[in-house]
Amino acid sequence: MVTVSDRAFQGIYEDQGIPALQSWLDATLSTPWQALTRLVPDEQELIETALKELVDEQGCCLVLTTGGTGPAPRDVTPEATLAVADRVLDGFGEQMRAVSLKYVPTAILSRQLGVVRKQALILNLPGQPKAIKETLDGVFAAVPYCIDLIGGPYLETKPDTVPVFRPKSALRP
Numbered sequence: 186m187v188t189v190s191d192r193a194f195q196g197i198y199e200d201q202g203i204p205a206l207q208s209w210l211d212a213t214l215s216t217p218w219q220a221l222t223r224l225v226p227d228e229q230e231l232i233e234t235a236l237k238e239l240v241d242e243q244g245c246c247l248v249l250t251t252g253g254t255g256p257a258p259r260d261v262t263p264e265a266t267l268a269v270a271d272r273v274l275d276g277f278g279e280q281m282r283a284v285s286l287k288y289v290p291t292a293i294l295s296r297q298l299g300v301v302r303k304q305a306l307i308l309n310l311p312g313q314p315k316a317i318k319e320t321l322d323g324v325f326a327a328v329p330y331c332i333d334l335i336g337g338p339y340l341e342t343k344p345d346t347v348p349v350f351r352p353k354s355a356l357r358p
């Protein structure tokens with residue numbers, strides 16, 4: 186979980202991004218998981234370093250960033266994400282923007298991406314803490330099967346949360 190925010194990094198406001206990510210994942214995942222967190226300013230090189238470390242050294246299978254996806258000059262999270270990507274999964278950005286339009290007309294301002302690096306799926310979420318639930322609710326059904334396909338662990342969700350979709354042939358007992 187990576188918060189990208191100049192002001193949260195400087196302590197001007199308390200970071201609500203990582204707590205919102207943690208509580209969404211705690212409420213949703215039934216598979217045991219371990220949280221690793223990073224708080225970085227809107228600096229491309231520092232974002233790239235955090236992403237590479239979480240994937241390459243820590244072995245994360247899912248990296249969620251929040252913040253820095255908009256059109257302002259210091260918003261560089263998508264550039265950093267693209268720079269470390271092996272492949273782009275366009276559907277994630279498209280779907281997150283589509284579901285976000287139900288909440289705010291400014292959803293189209295987010296340049297958020299979903300990419301694969303090695304065994305990890307990296308998803309960019311907008312910085313507004315409420316956007317974390319709004320966007321994850323809309324795409325998470327496809328996340329576990331994506332992680333299966335890139336060689337990560339078999340993730341499952343709790344009943345009455347986001348139902349995971351896998352083709353029948355990919356289901357495990």
Ligand SMILES: Nc1ncnc2c1ncn2[C@@H]1O[C@H](COP(=O)(O)OP(=O)(O)OP(=O)(O)O)[C@@H](O)[C@H]1O
Nearest residue numbers: 188190191192193199200201202252253312313314
């Ligand atoms: N990590 C965070 N914790 C709490 N609130 C946040 C966080 N990130 C963003 N916000 C809130 O969402 C708004 C829009 O987020 P955005 O990422 O555009 O921030 P920003 O205006 O670029 O500034 P900064 O990078 O300093 O957070 C912010 O003005 C702030 O109110």
Ligand SMILES: Nc1nc2c(c(=O)[nH]1)N[C@H]1C(S)=C(S)[C@@H](COP(=O)(O)O)O[C@H]1N2
Nearest residue numbers: 252253254255285291292295311312316319
């Ligand atoms: N679901 C959701 N998507 C959203 C928002 C939101 O509140 N909810 N905010 C939008 C706004 S106002 C902006 S500017 C862009 C980029 O936000 P970021 O720079 O904080 O990443 O995300 C957009 N996407």
